[in-house]
Amino acid sequence: MELKKTLTINNELGLHARAAAKIVELVGRYDSSLFLKKDDQEVDGSSILSILTLACPKGTDIQARAVGEDSQDLIEAVNLLFERRFGEKR
């Protein structure tokens, strides 16, 4: 099963190492795969380095695509992580 959702980066610092690490850590807990796309560039959500190369400052829209059995759960969890600004205050 494949699910797509547009997510916005809301934390002050953007998609920096700590935030990227949280995504990778989250993806590791699910069987499904996650792909993140900015403009024409799509990367593997389990690779911290690939995520960093997207270089997303605050306000960037990201297309998230989850593929696999538990893609519904994964995409919801990712959505929550983005909404909570990766646990950062601002």
Add this chain to the structure above:
Amino acid sequence: VKFRNADKSRKLKGIPVSPGIIIGKARLVDRSKVKLYYQYLIRDEQVSKEADRFREALNITREQIISLKSRMQDQIQSHAFILDAQLMILNDSMLSEATVNTIIHEKINAEWALQKSVQTIRQLFDEIDDDYIRERAQDVEDVAERIMRNLAGEDQASLSEISERVIIVAHELSPMDTSEMNIGKVMGFITDVGGRTSHTAIMAKALKIPAVVGLEAVTRQVKDGELLVVDGNTGEVVINPDDEAIILFQERQIRHERYESAIARTSHLPAETVDGRRISIKANIEFLEEVVTAKDYGAEGIGLYRTEFLYLRSKGVPNEEELFEDYREVAEIIAPDPITIRTLDLGGDKFSSDLELNQGMNPALGLRAIRFCLREPQIFKSQLRAIFRASAYGRIRLMFPMISGLQEVLDTKMILDQVKDELDKENLPYDPDVQIGVMIEVPSAVAVSDLLARHVDFFSLGTNDLIQYSLAIDRINEHVAFMYQPFHPAIIRMLRQAVQAAREAGIEIALCGEMAGDPLCVFILLGLGIEELSMNAGSIPIIKQLIRCISMEDAKRHLQNILELSTAQSVREYLIEKMKALSPDLEAAGLYE
């Protein structure tokens, strides 16, 4: 105990970056990077074996990092994230899978393939227009270096295996090295390279252990297990000290500790003279991490926050957000006490990759500090925006370095107005009453201090540069370094002129040079009527203690006498005599020669 013969004893002098005196055994840490690796093609039948060799090195590296993490000392938990990130990088397909694929498809050895993966990642990161992310490529290289060591089968000098109390001797120490250390067993650090801003200095200060850096070739001069004396107050290091030296330093150590503990008990109390004049005592700092130590030592605020570190650390120019975060955090920690932030005091040569500016023969007289900032308004504005935005979170005062005349102040204030307008338009909060001050450190600024005083809220006397510029001495030039004299009558007269100008204009006057923390200078500074002294945190308890023993009346009388003296030497002798009478403890503690 007898320690070797005296002729083998060697004395070195480096930069003291964290105070205290220790005598102990050397633990040499030689971690020169594995730079040479072989590149060779492999035969078809060796391919899977080579891939296995790489995977095995990955596994070993993974376990090393995990075990490092578990042994991490409480003091340095903030480094735990670095290790977590390194684990993720290690497991990242761009590093692990890509390297295995390269081994299989290109039939090259693991070291070569790994190097190619790192190059690919480095190129991708180099294209990113974000300094912070670009710098993460360094983390990738650190991980790759660990894997490389394991591929080579090289023994890792493990710093965690230290079982007895030792003095660490290293070329330099990285955050990785210090996170590996069994910190409880480390008495102090000495290194070949480094300065006041090095990681070694920060760690030593945070851990409150002595450190001396910049000893040039100490790793080649010391053998493992040799006896060392390290004086973090003076920068002296003695290798294989003879009995006499050991006794000398032990006495110094005991006196230092006794004196420190005695005055530490009162360091949180205000510095008030015998006749009731309160002097504000603040700390000079360079990094966020020093704020806590400054408070511990009894600082009533930060009188000088040097802002060069973030600029030196990043490859290009740090962005506004990064600066803002840093300034905000410092202001929040020190609040409700105030912090004086000094704008960038660097020369254009520090940005040479970005800006084609040459260094010139005498950088101290070149395009630097406020001159550089006015020439590069974009860089300047970004820092001013960051400082103003941070002013919403604490009590920030703004200070400009190397002002030589009024025009620079006027130009700077114009830029400040633009910055405030911008922030208003963007609805970003800031404190509209941020006080604006200038460093008085160029002789011409002293000459026109009456003109400057009408346009600013405070002066801060930067005596280090003022002495250098006034006496025309290149401090780095060993042939004239002896002429660097704070007690030169010219300097005392110039200070008096600047203080008078400030008083007539009704603005505040502070002093933030080394003179502020020099016990011998206290009479002069009080006599001049300086209201705020800002110094290295370690000097605060002593200076506070001295101020409590002095009356303003005495200080003024001594200053009058000093102004009659005609040479630096006679001023110095006068002060030593008065100080001996005032505080015999101080002489015994060896705080001045």
